[in-house]
Amino acid sequence: MMNWFERKILGFFVKTKGVFSKPFFAGKGLIFMLHRVLPENERNQYILNRELAITPEKLEAYILLFKKKGYQFISLDDLYDWFQNKKRLKQKFICLTFDDGYRDNLIHGLPILKKHNVPATIYITNCLPNHSGILWWYLFEDHVKTAKKLEINTSKGSKTFHWNTTEDAFNQFGEIGNLIKTIHPDELENVLQNSFGKAKADFEELCRSVAMSWDEIKMISNEPLITIGAHTMSHLSVKQHGSDLVEYEMLTSKLELEKQIGKEVHHFAYPFGGTFDVDIKDIKIAEHVGFKTSTLNQPGNIFKLNRKNLQVLPRMPLGDTTSDERLNFYLNGIYHFSDNGFKRGKYY
Numbered sequence: 001m002m003n004w005f006e007r008k009i010l011g012f013f014v015k016t017k018g019v020f021s022k023p024f025f026a027g028k029g030l031i032f033m034l035h036r037v038l039p040e041n042e043r044n045q046y047i048l049n050r051e052l053a054i055t056p057e058k059l060e061a062y063i064l065l066f067k068k069k070g071y072q073f074i075s076l077d078d079l080y081d082w083f084q085n086k087k088r089l090k091q092k093f094i095c096l097t098f099d100d101g102y103r104d105n106l107i108h109g110l111p112i113l114k115k116h117n118v119p120a121t122i123y124i125t126n127c128l129p130n131h132s133g134i135l136w137w138y139l140f141e142d143h144v145k146t147a148k149k150l151e152i153n154t155s156k157g158s159k160t161f162h163w164n165t166t167e168d169a170f171n172q173f174g175e176i177g178n179l180i181k182t183i184h185p186d187e188l189e190n191v192l193q194n195s196f197g198k199a200k201a202d203f204e205e206l207c208r209s210v211a212m213s214w215d216e217i218k219m220i221s222n223e224p225l226i227t228i229g230a231h232t233m234s235h236l237s238v239k240q241h242g243s244d245l246v247e248y249e250m251l252t253s254k255l256e257l258e259k260q261i262g263k264e265v266h267h268f269a270y271p272f273g274g275t276f277d278v279d280i281k282d283i284k285i286a287e288h289v290g291f292k293t294s295t296l297n298q299p300g301n302i303f304k305l306n307r308k309n310l311q312v313l314p315r316m317p318l319g320d321t322t323s324d325e326r327l328n329f330y331l332n333g334i335y336h337f338s339d340n341g342f343k344r345g346k347y348y
């Protein structure tokens with residue numbers, strides 16, 4: 001929470017349209033977090049998960065806008081080299097990152113990236129191409145269409161959520177998600193099969209229908225503009241689990257990806273990536289496993305000061321409903337200040 005003084009400063013920054021925040025809080029650039037790229041009609045099939053996808057048109061519009069504003073698009077390897085003083089950046093930069101490994105990245109995203117020569121990182125959750133992933137954010141949206149409750153029975157206890165309206169159900173999604181995140185991966189499949197009334201084959205089918213296969217991942221990894229990053233085996237909220245499991249998830253996902261694509265994997269994103277999901281122990285493990293960079297889902301601009309904390313790089317969400325005002329707040333550092341106050345480059 002901001003104190004009185006910080007709130008006063010924030011008000012001043014907003015009033016002066018970022019002119020005074022920019023020199024101190026805009027930093028050198030930003031890393032954006034995206035997930036899916038879907039045409040409007042496919043995107044509109046979803047309500048809860050609608051914002052998980054950006055339309056190809058909007059993605060292209062953002063690329064053109066950032067270029068017009070004088071930003072250059074760089075890869076995470078370039079960013080790392082800049083931190084290490086091995087590369088100079090004349091312009092402000094933007095890094096695009098896409099989480100999880102959805103197939104639409106290949107179908108709808110890649111053509112636009114290639115058209116405008118924009119590099120991007122795709123963080124793969126290995127359980128998706130292994131078809132053992134449980135995409136409970138989609139399962140829940142589907143469940144709400146016909147059910148009025150969700151029962152979650154784990155070895156630690158059980159909890160039932162009730163709702164009358166779809167809106168009421170979606171309002172509880174945060175709480176439900178946080179409970180699911182605490183379930184051990186060994187138990188998760190069974191628990192959620194019971195909760196959602198689904199079979200193992202249904203979970204597999206969902207992975208097959210939305211995620212890239214290993215062949216597709218190999219194919220996209222051979223694109224010079226694309227960097228493949230790791231995102232754990234089972235999309236684990238690492239803070240909610242013990243060190244041994246977290247190390248296993250990070251290391252095994254890195255090694256399996258490297259074996260599959262025949263290239264080293266240097267970059268990592270914490271699944272979910274919020275304050276509920278990432279702790280100091282996890283940051284140390286990411287460092288120990290040997291990632292060059294690890295990204296969060298917590299807002300902030302990137303400064304040279306971040307070079308000492310490469311396992312906690314902040315990211316900004318980018319989507320169709322990111323308003324022009326919010327985008328300006330991102331670019332001129334106002335959003336950074338509203339979330340981090342005077343802190344720059346260090347968040348843990």
Ligand SMILES: [Zn+2]
Nearest residue numbers: 099100271272
């Ligand atoms: Zn993810």
